[in-house]
Amino acid sequence: MVPTMVLVADDLCDVHRKKALRGLAEAVADRGEAPVVPAFGSGPEVNETVRSTEGPIAVVPAFVAGGDLASAETFARLDLDGRVDACPTPPLGAVPSIVADLARRLHDSGWTLGDGVVLAADGANDQDERQEVTDVARMLSRRLRSPVQVGYLNGWAPTVADAVDRLRSGREPRVFVATWRLIDGADVERLHELGATSVTAPLWPSELVVDTLLAQHRLAKARLAA
Template identity: 75%
Template sequence: MVPTMVLVADDSQDTDRKEALQGLADAVAQRGEAPVVPAFGSGGDVRRAVDSVEGPMVVVPAFVAGGDFASSLVFSDLDLEGRFDACPTAPLGAVPSIVADLAGRLVESGWSSGDGVVLAADGSTGQEERQSVTDVARMLSRRLGSPVQVGYLNSWAPSVGDAVERLRRNGRDRVAVAAWRLVEGRDYERLHEMGATSVTAPLWPSEIVVDSLLAQHRAAKARLAA
């Protein structure tokens, strides 16, 4: 029996996020590899959606590590200890194909060698997610051949705005923001208010995101079968 993929995220405060997340769930389901159940909403909404799934399931964050503070809280509050047929996965992090896609988005947005770069994350309560953001910044820096600063919108410092200003003080007249987030929404729109020269689009839509989520499902499916 193929485990159900349960995609988890908080979309309770944002219509744009709700539409984007549903589009992502539809795209994963269309691959036909596994049944897909969207568990989007507040903590209670997500809990009810997870409880409604019968049989084995793989619970997959529909957000990148450190890229969605609200969703990270919802995911961390899920209690799956009583479900021996459930396997949670970690949020997507420093996946080489995703980082390569982000680098391409920077170039498409107008970045060129010599411009400053800020990797704009959201934050979370977990140190593992913070480390993942650091790893992404290092990988992105190697791919671009240029330093990459990290800035946060919530919970952690420095802020995105502070990181942009620091680069400007250090002589970078042009600063591009690489948005480390899966989907659009109000927090994404805030990035356009930070004084940067350009801001990349969210990582979704991209088939690379769908590929990566399905890869997580396959790995977890193997663990459930062991």
């Protein structure tokens, strides 16, 4: 039996997030590889959706590690006690194909060697997620053959604004922001107010995101079958 993919994210108080998340869920379902149930909303709403979905289920975060504080907190509070037919997966992190796509987006936005780069993450309470952000920055730096600074929108220092200002006041008058977010939303709009030369769009829409979420589902399917 093919496990149902339950996509989890917080979509409260943000019309852009709601629209983007539903578009992502539809794109995954359209592949026809697995049934998809969106579990978007508040913590209680997400838990209710998970509880009411018949197993087996693969519970997949619809966000990147360190890229969505609200969704990470919702995912951490999921109640899967007693659900032996449920397999949660980690959020997407330092996936080579996604980092390569991020580098391509920077090049397409006009970045050239010598320009500054800030990887803009959201923040999280999980040290593992912070390490994932660090790993993404290192991988991106190797691809660009140029330093990449990390900045956070919420919760951690340095802030994205601090990182952008520091680079602009140094030898990098042009600073590009690489958005480490899966979907669009109000927080992403804040990045455009920081005076950077350019800001890349969130990772979705991209077929690579769908590919990687389905890869997560296959791993969960194998674990459930073991």
